Amino acid sequence: MTSTDKEAMDLRAQIQQYLVESGNYERISNKLAQRLLDEGWMEQVKKITRETMEDDNTTNFSEVLKRVEPEAVNLVSSNTKDEIMQQIKAFLYDIVDTQ
Amino acid sequence: MTVASEKMSSLTIVSVSETIYNNLITSMVQDIVSRITSQKQLLDSRYPDMSPLFYDPQGKLDIHGQPKIQESSIYFRCNNCDRDISANRYAAHLERCMSRGNRKT
Numbered sequence: 001m002t003s004t005d006k007e008a009m010d011l012r013a014q015i016q017q018y019l020v021e022s023g024n025y026e027r028i029s030n031k032l033a034q035r036l037l038d039e040g041w042m043e044q045v046k047k048i049t050r051e052t053m054e055d056d057n058t059t060n061f062s063e064v065l066k067r068v069e070p071e072a073v074n075l076v077s078s079n080t081k082d083e084i085m086q087q088i089k090a091f092l093y094d095i096v097d098t099q
Numbered sequence: 100m101t102v103a104s105e106k107m108s109s110l111t112i113v114s115v116s117e118t119i120y121n122n123l124i125t126s127m128v129q130d131i132v133s134r135i136t137s138q139k140q141l142l143d144s145r146y147p148d149m150s151p152l153f154y155d156p157q158g159k160l161d162i163h164g165q166p167k168i169q170e171s172s173i174y175f176r177c178n179n180c181d182r183d184i185s186a187n188r189y190a191a192h193l194e195r196c197m198s199r200g201n202r203k204t
């Protein structure tokens with residue numbers, strides 16, 4: 001790992017920590033959860049999980065997750081994703097000193 | 100907190116935002132999958148022979164895959180007079196049967 005990679009990772013961790021400590025992580029997370037519930041994403045992911053357990057005949061968490069996760073991530077509406085990304089970016093512009 | 104701008108050159112705000120967004124979404128997926136899989140594990144261990152509820156797209160059969168039974172062919176024993184009464188006449192029977200009982204006492 002180069003020193004810039006290391007710096008980048010440290011920075012990422014630092015930002016995440018500040019996001020959590022300031023209470024913003026929870027606020028954004030709650031908002032995302034509410035949007036996903038409202039648009040039916042939560043129910044859809046539950047359904048896909050049940051179907052995957054049925055199709056692959058397994059209840060193993062990692063096996064099911066591996067199949068469900070990519071599809072679930074894709075199923076988020078672009079409205080919701082854009083809105084949440086806007087909030088995160090706004091938070092970052094506030095704390096990061098860009099030139 | 101202020102981050103020095105030269106450190107930001109390797110990382111754009113957008114890519115950090117993407118990472119944070121991905122962490123949020125994947126932790127939600129993990130949460131759902133872990134709840135559903137452990138629920139199923141619990142059900143399987145408690146009721147090993149459990150079959151899923153029956154679904155009839157035509158809406159004619161019930162959750163056991165059975166057709167509707169005519170209520171007139173089912174009989175309930177009346178506790179008041181000890182007679183077997185057709186299920187769809189039970190309420191009407193009670194009205195008469197109970198008032199007769201009251202008069203007796």
Ligand SMILES: [Zn+2]
Nearest residue numbers: 177179180196
């Ligand atoms: Zn009776």
